[in-house]
Amino acid sequence: MKTAVANRFIWLGGEIVNVNEARINVLSPTAQFGLNVFEGIRCYWNEEKQQLFAFRLEDHLKRLKRSQRLLQMEDRYSLDELRQAFIAVIKANNYKEDIIVRQTLFVDGFGSWSSTSPVNMFISPIPKTHTSAEYNKKGLHCCISSWQRINDNSLSPRIKCGANYINSRMAQLEALRNGYDTTIIMNKEGKISEGPGSCLFMVKNGELVTPLLTDSVLESITRDTIIRISKNLLQIPVGERSVDRTELYICDEAFLCGTSMEITPILSVDRFIIGNGGAGDLTTKIHQTYLTLVTGNIDWYDEWLTPIY
Template sequence: MYNFLAIAYFQNQFLPFAEAKISIATHALHYGTGAFGGLRGILDPQEAKQILLFRLDRHCQRLSDSAKFLHYNLPAEKIEEIIIEFVKRNKPTKSFYIRPFVYTSDLGILPRLHNIEKDFFVYGLELGDYLSPEGVSCRFSSWYRQEDRSLPLRGKISAAYITSSLAKTEAVESGFDEAILMNSQGKVSEASGMNIFIVRNGQIFTPASDQDILEGITRDTILTIAKDLGIKTVERSIDKSELLIADEVFLSGTAAKIVPVTRIESYKLPENRPITEKLTEKLIAITENRESNYRDWVYPISII
């Protein structure tokens, strides 16, 4: 059971979460014509009455870009302004997750993006660990990641997540924690809602943007941190067999942060994960605003 934050932003106003409701005839509900974002907020461990949001500007820009696929002009600056006010009004007391969502809000049955109303809402919920920080087991999904030529994968389009849902449920119901999806070319793409990395011989490899991945913000963060730590990173296509003989495998995402993979199918991966652990420690320090070189990634909000 989720604990939702008390206040939501809906139809151009802040109101109680319980009052933010849409009609069963809402266009996006039927056709998946929506796009969403997601970002974490934590209590500042060093400053009382202050909330820290990680890479707020990047998250707002990505949602603004996703909205363009819906023919909806929603400036990143407006999204950022609303999210900041949303946090101030809710005054969270625990780590939480913010879900902004753009969608076709008209009531109708014709699948289209022209001559149709769009809207934007924001809600939030308390959220601890999305997956076990101790690690997860994975299986290769029988479902394949969509192709960019059939769906705009540079956006977080809600319709795309039917594949993620199918893959996740298939994995859990067959005894695993998470799914790994291949793309139509038979190369590794991503997990059900996370990017994937492997470590071999001290180097980090991750599927490139042309492998039908979502260009994750945490993914970008990890690549930047690794380079700053002097760890070589390579973005390219990755074969299925590479995962099975990797020195380390980990997943990344806003909700998941960094999660090690302990087993893939029947292949147990090494328990020693020095690079994964180093990146995890660095990411935690950055999100808690303890790293001066990355302070522009952290947005503090006073909730006095």
């Protein structure tokens, strides 16, 4: 029997519990100071193969451990334990549809913002009802944010922690206030970094270009996937380099990408129309290939797919 969203099972502190019964300490460092690191991981249901595939699970779990290490949180769970708990909670819900899973390590107990333990974990899967094919029809009108992206010498964008999202929040809410769908944030050098929860690509003269990982960008798994499928499957040249704001205004195509939004075209930046104002040809091609890959329909990328059942 399928579990209702408001009644689903999550993994918390070694047990699988109904989400309504899950409790955390309000005085814990995670509740008071946002002391947590996390991953958003997609699983795609393949009807033909009757299988649910987690996409690049190992890479997500390795990044989770890197984030935990950079925040000096206690190293409580091995990679194996992280993976086993992830699979167990999806099976407990018997999901046979596209889902997104939040896997969070947090500092529990009664400590302060500098506490390194005790580390606890929750894993929360939820059906993903909106697909990027729907977002794609719409596309996004973006502005350049007046806020600056956090940087490696303040709060490293390399760490996927809850606290980093306050910078994204400031930028996103400013964009919404001013009538845009979302925003693109510049780094402290004034170069393009990324969206509030996504990485950025543009197309210029047939080349796919994306900011450097050292330009205040999360080490995004979708960014890496797009670079590899563009180079290896689609023979599209890819450049990783710093990008100016005005380059973006006059590029041929642009899109944002991430585990959750997959690939979503940018229609305009600061009201400069990009390309013909719709999804560009290369964007569409990359998007289609991406969806074929993540759903388990391109065999030679099998090592990126973990079967749940």
